[in-house]
Structures are given as C-alpha cells and as structure tokens.
Amino acid sequence: MPSRGCFLSSVSAATVLTTAVSFWAASASEAQSYRFGTAPPLFEDVILTPTLVSPDTTVRGLSGGPVESSELAGRPETNTGPCSGFMDTDPDHQITLTGFFDYLSLEIQSPEDTTLLVRGPGGSWCSDDVYGFNPAIAGQWFSGTYDVWVGSYRPGTYHPYVIRISEIPTEPINPSQPVVPPLDLAPVSPADPASDVRPAPVSPLPAVSPLDVAPVVPATPAADPFPDTPTN
Secondary structure, three states, X not given: OOOOHHHHOOOOHHHHHHHHXXXXXXXXXXHHHHHOOOOOOOOXXXXXXXXXXXXXXXXXEEOOOOEXXXXXXXXXXXXXXXXXXXXXXXXXXXXXXXXXXXXEEEXXXXXXXXXXXXXXXXXXXXXXXXXXXXXXXEEEEOOEEEEEEEEEOOOOOOOEEEEEEEOOOOOOOOOOXXXXXXXXXXXXXXXXXXXXXXXXXXXXXXXXXXXXXXXXXXXXXXXXXXXXXXXX
C-alpha cells in the first residue's frame, strides 16, 4: 500500500495528529503508546475468511485526498449511495476475502464527515451519511480483493477514521440512507393479499321488461250537433 505522506506534508501535521490521537486512543495508556511510536499502523491491508464467529476487524487511517470520489468510481452514484467526497489516488486499504461472505459490513467511524468507495469483483460501490455523517456498505460479498477508499466530504480536509468490519448485521442510524447490500439481489416479495384491494364485481343490471303498451281504443265519434234536416 502506498504511503500517504505525500498529502500529509501539505496539511498541518501537528493538528491532524493531535486530533487522530484523541480519537484513536481508547485509554490513557494507548494514547501514550501513540506518542512513542508504538501505535497500531495506519492504512493496513486485511485478509478475511468467513467464519461467522470471528470478532470484528478494525483498521485505521486518515481520510481525504485531491481526487473526487465520482472520478475514481466512474459514475456519480451507485445503488448503495452517492459517490461524494475527496480521496487519495491510491486506495487506503485492500481487503482480500478468501471465500464468499453471506454477510459482511464495512462501517466508517470518524468524528468528522467522511465518505466511502469500494471497488472489487462485481463493480464499485459508494456510500455517504448512513451512520450520522459516516458511511457504511453491507451485504453479500464474493471472494476476491477489494480496494477501499475513505474520503472527506470537503476538499483539503483530513480526518482520522476507523473501519469496523463485521459479519454481524447492525441497523443504520439514518433511516433515509439504509445499508444496501452491494451484491445481494433480493427477490421481489409477493404482494400482501390483505393489501390487494380490488373493486367488487359489478352486478349485472336487472332485466328490463318490454314496455307494456295498451292497445289504442278508437275514439267514439262525437254526436253531430247539426243533424241533416230532411228536405221537402
């Protein structure tokens, strides 16, 4: 994995590292280990095997870069979300899956607004604002190697993050941006019969009897008020 020092040299390293230490350190002893250079490495690659019982895997890094996510993904949006934010040219991590995962989730945890791009077997997937201002992608995954980028929503900003990789499903905090399975094409559920409302069949109109027309009775001739007078 290429070093990310090329972009760190263009920002305030002291500010970035101070924020990163306070975010990454879960305890005072861990914070002290960061100061003495014994902290866990950044931008690690991961190899995972489906087990269904393995604990969550975490990797760390700094988000951001000069390239728009949509440029790296080759499109402005995927079925898992918009391709937003700014990222480095090279991926931050590579995740190699040795087998098919029926479920796997990648969740970004960061104190700032971050975005996510994953590219691997089957295509590319983007995400933004699933867990608050942080992205996530989950679902079924084919075996193979996946490139992972973590971006910053705003250009020129760099934020510490942790990627939590888990085989245990979780619910998204933001219901408007659900975690969409990138590879799981679920069948369309049949309609609920109770909700299938159709209009009742229309009863046929009653038969109409032919008009009963009474026979016309010829009128009786009226009496002649001036009867003929006999002539002599």
